[in-house]
Amino acid sequence: MPVNYVAPDAESLHPVKGIRLGATEAHVRKPNRKDVLVVELAAGSKVAAVFTQNRFCAAPVILCKEHLAHGHEIRALLVNTGNANAGTGEEGLRHARESCEALAGLMGCAPEQILPFSTGVIMEPLPVERIIAGLPASIEDLQAHHWLRAAETIMTTDIVAKGASRQIRLSGNTVTITGISKGSGMIHPNMATMLGYIATDAAVSQQALDSIIDHAVNRSFNCITVDGDTSTNDSLILIASGQCGNAEIDVTSEDYAALRDAVTAVAIELAQAIVRDGEGATKFMTIQVEGGRDRAECRKIGYAIAHSPLIKTAFFASDPNLGRILAAIGYAGVEDLDVSALKLYLGDQLVAEHGGRAAGYVEAQAAAVMQAAEITVRVELNRGDAAATVWTCDFSYDYVKINADYRS
Amino acid sequence: MPVNYVAPDAESLHPVKGIRLGATEAHVRKPNRKDVLVVELAAGSKVAAVFTQNRFCAAPVILCKEHLAHGHEIRALLVNTGNANAGTGEEGLRHARESCEALAGLMGCAPEQILPFSTGVIMEPLPVERIIAGLPASIEDLQAHHWLRAAETIMTTDIVAKGASRQIRLSGNTVTITGISKGSGMIHPNMATMLGYIATDAAVSQQALDSIIDHAVNRSFNCITVDGDTSTNDSLILIASGQCGNAEIDVTSEDYAALRDAVTAVAIELAQAIVRDGEGATKFMTIQVEGGRDRAECRKIGYAIAHSPLIKTAFFASDPNLGRILAAIGYAGVEDLDVSALKLYLGDQLVAEHGGRAAGYVEAQAAAVMQAAEITVRVELNRGDAAATVWTCDFSYDYVKINADYRS
Numbered sequence: 001m002p003v004n005y006v007a008p009d010a011e012s013l014h015p016v017k018g019i020r021l022g023a024t025e026a027h028v029r030k031p032n033r034k035d036v037l038v039v040e041l042a043a044g045s046k047v048a049a050v051f052t053q054n055r056f057c058a059a060p061v062i063l064c065k066e067h068l069a070h071g072h073e074i075r076a077l078l079v080n081t082g083n084a085n086a087g088t089g090e091e092g093l094r095h096a097r098e099s100c101e102a103l104a105g106l107m108g109c110a111p112e113q114i115l116p117f118s119t120g121v122i123m124e125p126l127p128v129e130r131i132i133a134g135l136p137a138s139i140e141d142l143q144a145h146h147w148l149r150a151a152e153t154i155m156t157t158d159i160v161a162k163g164a165s166r167q168i169r170l171s172g173n174t175v176t177i178t179g180i181s182k183g184s185g186m187i188h189p190n191m192a193t194m195l196g197y198i199a200t201d202a203a204v205s206q207q208a209l210d211s212i213i214d215h216a217v218n219r220s221f222n223c224i225t226v227d228g229d230t231s232t233n234d235s236l237i238l239i240a241s242g243q244c245g246n247a248e249i250d251v252t253s254e255d256y257a258a259l260r261d262a263v264t265a266v267a268i269e270l271a272q273a274i275v276r277d278g279e280g281a282t283k284f285m286t287i288q289v290e291g292g293r294d295r296a297e298c299r300k301i302g303y304a305i306a307h308s309p310l311i312k313t314a315f316f317a318s319d320p321n322l323g324r325i326l327a328a329i330g331y332a333g334v335e336d337l338d339v340s341a342l343k344l345y346l347g348d349q350l351v352a353e354h355g356g357r358a359a360g361y362v363e364a365q366a367a368a369v370m371q372a373a374e375i376t377v378r379v380e381l382n383r384g385d386a387a388a389t390v391w392t393c394d395f396s397y398d399y400v401k402i403n404a405d406y407r408s
Numbered sequence: 409m410p411v412n413y414v415a416p417d418a419e420s421l422h423p424v425k426g427i428r429l430g431a432t433e434a435h436v437r438k439p440n441r442k443d444v445l446v447v448e449l450a451a452g453s454k455v456a457a458v459f460t461q462n463r464f465c466a467a468p469v470i471l472c473k474e475h476l477a478h479g480h481e482i483r484a485l486l487v488n489t490g491n492a493n494a495g496t497g498e499e500g501l502r503h504a505r506e507s508c509e510a511l512a513g514l515m516g517c518a519p520e521q522i523l524p525f526s527t528g529v530i531m532e533p534l535p536v537e538r539i540i541a542g543l544p545a546s547i548e549d550l551q552a553h554h555w556l557r558a559a560e561t562i563m564t565t566d567i568v569a570k571g572a573s574r575q576i577r578l579s580g581n582t583v584t585i586t587g588i589s590k591g592s593g594m595i596h597p598n599m600a601t602m603l604g605y606i607a608t609d610a611a612v613s614q615q616a617l618d619s620i621i622d623h624a625v626n627r628s629f630n631c632i633t634v635d636g637d638t639s640t641n642d643s644l645i646l647i648a649s650g651q652c653g654n655a656e657i658d659v660t661s662e663d664y665a666a667l668r669d670a671v672t673a674v675a676i677e678l679a680q681a682i683v684r685d686g687e688g689a690t691k692f693m694t695i696q697v698e699g700g701r702d703r704a705e706c707r708k709i710g711y712a713i714a715h716s717p718l719i720k721t722a723f724f725a726s727d728p729n730l731g732r733i734l735a736a737i738g739y740a741g742v743e744d745l746d747v748s749a750l751k752l753y754l755g756d757q758l759v760a761e762h763g764g765r766a767a768g769y770v771e772a773q774a775a776a777v778m779q780a781a782e783i784t785v786r787v788e789l790n791r792g793d794a795a796a797t798v799w800t801c802d803f804s805y806d807y808v809k810i811n812a813d814y815r816s
Binding site: 053054057092313321322326327330354355357396399404 | 461462463464465492494495496497498499500529530531532640717721722724725727729730731732734735737738739740742745747748760762763764765803804805807808809812
């Protein structure tokens with residue numbers, strides 16, 4: 001079960017003016033589930049995007065980049081679950097193109113105005129005919145209030161649908177920001193088997209939109225990890241439909257910071273939901289590394305802790321085996337780290353300093369902290385002012401079970 | 409159960425002239441098991457060493473380096489299991505010093521002539537009084553043929569004792585090389601919760617001994633991984649007692665390469681034994697990466713595959729989920745990798761090329777390869793002549809079980 005996360009109510013995900021979503025059961029991989037999503041963008045919408053750093057990026061990722069490079073207005077997103085269309089070579093690219101052409105034909109736009117996305121099993125041919133056959137029903141289903149339905153459609157091993165929504169007042173206008181995400185395994189920054197779609201009805205310049213997505217992703221999706229695997233398909237899309245009546249927000253606008261922060265808050269909620277629903281997760285862990293010389297070394301240490309299977313299994317067992325955390329700090333790759341200068345906290349409890357167990361350390365108290373479903377590990381490096389946070393989950397029998405059985 | 413590995417017979421581990429080993433039950437952590445080992449080195453022995461890169465290196469590692477820096481002849485090794493004396497700060501160093509002083513007193517040498525080693529739980533005070541109390545019995549027990557007994561003594565979560573032995577003829581003399589190792593979790597290069605002791609009775613110059621250990625470790629212990637965690641205590645010691653009657657071997661000697669290769673063969677056998685006995689292992693995987701520009705990029709890709717929990721769980725399930733291997737190659741961090749140029753083989757079967765599934769790929773054949781207990785994954789990068797091999801094991805329910813329960 002996800003750690004302190006339940007799927008949002010449909011009503012809590014506010015419609016975003018200019019955006020409609022529709023889904024259908026196209027039987028991409030399994031029957032009796034919605035698996036093809038179309039998101040329609042009103043004319044005048046702007047789009048910013050971040051994609052996986054994986055060299056083996058999937059065909060739809062290649063095509064998304066190509067279509068965005070054309071610079072034409074994006075009019076629709078096409079997402080299928082069940083098959084990632086990754087590791088599929090030239091054929092995969094052809095399939096992705098064919099699905100964009102089919103949707104463009106139905107929507108009366110150019111194929112370059114469609115962004116395609118796929119998630120699911122890698123290295124199997126995309127059943128493109130079934131996806132294309134499902135498009136009319138998805139278009140028929142387009143509604144502004146279908147955000148939850150869309151979130152359900154893009155799930156793979158996710159247990160719950162993930163969505164978040166905010167409304168803020170900017171210069172007299174109500175601005176809505178709503179997003180959905182999916183992903184629960186192969187989760188790692190830069191990024192995850194992660195799909196995320198966030199839309200606002202604010203009018204935003206392209207430069208501001210690019211700047212906002214960069215700010216948001218570095219504080220949300222790039223701070224999470226489930227298993228350290230970086231997927232072939234990760235994509236985050238930020239859409240500004242420009243329909244809410246505000247004057248266009250640029251990076252110098254008074255409203256810029258407020259919009260950026262609201263988008264970031266939605267992104268954090270969506271990113272954390274992915275960890276809370278991490279495969280087999282029973283604990284949600286926040287790793288805070290403070291007092292570093294720069295953010296990079298704080299992230300190195302945070303990720304060394306968050307990736308260690310030894311630490312993750314100890315958290316699963318609620319065992320305060322803190323030596324494993326010290327060991328991970330030690331091998332994180334921060335060359336000149338003085339381990340005797342750092343302090344390690346579990347919750348509020350100081351557990352290690354001077355290179356060893358803290359004088360006041362009481363294992364029973366640490367064990368009590370470990371029982372909680374949400375645990376904060378804090379490392380004070382005492383060598384600078386930089387900090388970084390990483391969110392992760394524990395490593396349970398069910399992680400093995402889910403990943404040993406995923407395809408069957 | 410270890411994958412195709414059983415403990416060696418006591419008789420198969422040839423005594424090494426000049427080396428005697430003795431063990432006792434000192435109740436370091438648990439009763440009714442040998443846990444304190446003394447290895448006595450004859451006068452004139454030379455020692456070379458490699459230690460963990462972990463910044464949080466354990467007190468005995470710090471002391472070993474200090475003692476070796478003195479340049480005095482090493483006369484004994486003192487090893488305890490049950491407690492790693494790591495993350496123990498100043499007190500840990502004091503405990504390690506006290507145990508060296510006690511053994512030096514009993515053996516009539518200086519404390520700097522003792523090398524201490526500890527393995528077991530991290531961040532708990534070393535029960536140094538019990539270790540010291542056990543020393544007379546360990547010394548009483550010293551015998552040249554106690555290699556298997558020594559291997560049993562240093563085990564932690566190991567299921568089987570690990571040893572290897574070779575005899576070669578060099579310029580008319582029979583030279584013996586015998587070694588033992590321990591470790592099964594927190595196993596990663598540079599190095600592991602790994603202790604390894606290899607001794608030869610050949611006479612070898614210090615320069616040649618240093619060169620041999622460097623050669624051997626880079627082809628053995630630095631090619632393995634179980635879970636990617638680098639421990640605080642890893643130590644590999646190579647001893648040359650000089651008692652077999654040969655002329656001292658230097659790096660320019662005719663016999664140098666033969667001795668180096670025999671030591672390396674013993675080191676590989678000991679290192680592979682650690683993976684075969686990896687925590688929860690049911691499969692032994694050899695990852696061969698070939699055709700790279702340099703060894704570093706081949707190792708990056710090898711380790712990306714070997715560390716992926718998604719791949720390791722798929723191997724556990726005998727599921728040829730090859731897309732996960734492609735994904736790992738893609739995120740290994742080789743910047744300009746052309747994924748369409750590489751070939752991926754599972755056993756002898758070509759499974760991927762041109763960025764996707766190979767034309768002749770038959771999943772049933774791949775599934776058959778996956779059933780075996782020993783599986784070779786081969787990646788042909790087609791961009792150079794460098795190669796690297798990584799050995800690892802799969803990731804099973806039992807890995808989680810062992811590490812969730814280790815301290816209890």
